Amino acid sequence: MKLHESAHAPNPRRVRIFIAEKGIEVPRVQVDIGKRENRGPAFLALNPLGGVPVLELDDGRTIAESVAICRYFEEVHPEPPLMGVGPEDCAIVEMWNRRMELEVMRRITDAFRHTHEFFKGRITQVPEYGETRQREVPEQLVWLDEVLADRPFMAGDRFSIADITALVGIDFGRVIGVRIDPELKNLSRWHESVSARPSAQA
Amino acid sequence: MKLHESAHAPNPRRVRIFIAEKGIEVPRVQVDIGKRENRGPAFLALNPLGGVPVLELDDGRTIAESVAICRYFEEVHPEPPLMGVGPEDCAIVEMWNRRMELEVMRRITDAFRHTHEFFKGRITQVPEYGETRQREVPEQLVWLDEVLADRPFMAGDRFSIADITALVGIDFGRVIGVRIDPELKNLSRWHESVSARPSAQA
Numbered sequence: 001m002k003l004h005e006s007a008h009a010p011n012p013r014r015v016r017i018f019i020a021e022k023g024i025e026v027p028r029v030q031v032d033i034g035k036r037e038n039r040g041p042a043f044l045a046l047n048p049l050g051g052v053p054v055l056e057l058d059d060g061r062t063i064a065e066s067v068a069i070c071r072y073f074e075e076v077h078p079e080p081p082l083m084g085v086g087p088e089d090c091a092i093v094e095m096w097n098r099r100m101e102l103e104v105m106r107r108i109t110d111a112f113r114h115t116h117e118f119f120k121g122r123i124t125q126v127p128e129y130g131e132t133r134q135r136e137v138p139e140q141l142v143w144l145d146e147v148l149a150d151r152p153f154m155a156g157d158r159f160s161i162a163d164i165t166a167l168v169g170i171d172f173g174r175v176i177g178v179r180i181d182p183e184l185k186n187l188s189r190w191h192e193s194v195s196a197r198p199s200a201q202a
Numbered sequence: 203m204k205l206h207e208s209a210h211a212p213n214p215r216r217v218r219i220f221i222a223e224k225g226i227e228v229p230r231v232q233v234d235i236g237k238r239e240n241r242g243p244a245f246l247a248l249n250p251l252g253g254v255p256v257l258e259l260d261d262g263r264t265i266a267e268s269v270a271i272c273r274y275f276e277e278v279h280p281e282p283p284l285m286g287v288g289p290e291d292c293a294i295v296e297m298w299n300r301r302m303e304l305e306v307m308r309r310i311t312d313a314f315r316h317t318h319e320f321f322k323g324r325i326t327q328v329p330e331y332g333e334t335r336q337r338e339v340p341e342q343l344v345w346l347d348e349v350l351a352d353r354p355f356m357a358g359d360r361f362s363i364a365d366i367t368a369l370v371g372i373d374f375g376r377v378i379g380v381r382i383d384p385e386l387k388n389l390s391r392w393h394e395s396v397s398a399r400p401s402a403q404a
Binding site for chain 2: 048049055057061063064065067068069071072075076086087088090091092094095098099103114124126128129132136143
């Protein structure tokens, strides 16, 4: 088994933190996105969409999409649970993970993709869209602060994949100037707490 | 248990088809999006993000996000499996469902949201972004045609949530003129086959 990933891209960090929390070691292959290695034929054979990370199984099958890779590890290595326990909890964790991805992380990565030099020539950039997305980020962070008013983690009492997605999204936001306002006490406390876990260094 | 949903929005249809495939009946409450009922206090108490569908459990807890609702029903009613069987297959189905959602359905709904009259005043529209997204749809359909060259369904030999997401996305595309080119024989065959399932009427 091999994990094809890139040290500086946000999605691979989601998987690295996820497997670090579970204590799983997987051999890694670095893909140089800066040099567009992910757009070359060898990588496209692993994932025709060109995205990292990709998990290559021993039988040669490949799993792309960070959350799908996390699902695989959750199934083969259930402890500690990071995607919920039982039908209601699994659904609630999935809801919060999707909210963190679609409302928070994706807003930040859209802003980056549509305004940053790095994506010039890689996608059809629409700077106005990127700016709109970026302007919406602060209100999302206020919402997260409210969410965390009565609980330690995004999906409830237990650290989960939703915290990983939120952490990775917010931390990646640094490249476009996203910062947590210290007035957001709950979100600041959460960020300090999840950043202090050893997995956050992964 | 109650499913709060809207007859004409794409995401609720994903859940309706999913539960129809499993033969589950759930009482439904219609939410009138046209009248912005989903932005009123009663609905925001169910889902602060204002999105449909929302599953209200008997204990009062609520699950938003279509895929999270599907996950709940998959866990409590595993047959027939629509989200995979075993670690590898679950991960592969999740990968394909995410691809159908993020690459196909979302491109189409982004095009709609950013160009259509319906969303004027509801979101900050960036028509150039919507047009860019729409222009990218045909090449996605060509890709799906290739994907389906050697298998009956999006994630392999078994009908799954990935087919539901693709069907709902493509069908919703009609409102912005998305059509499957009859030259795309595999995709056309797939569309005819999944549309003929009784669940497609849900």
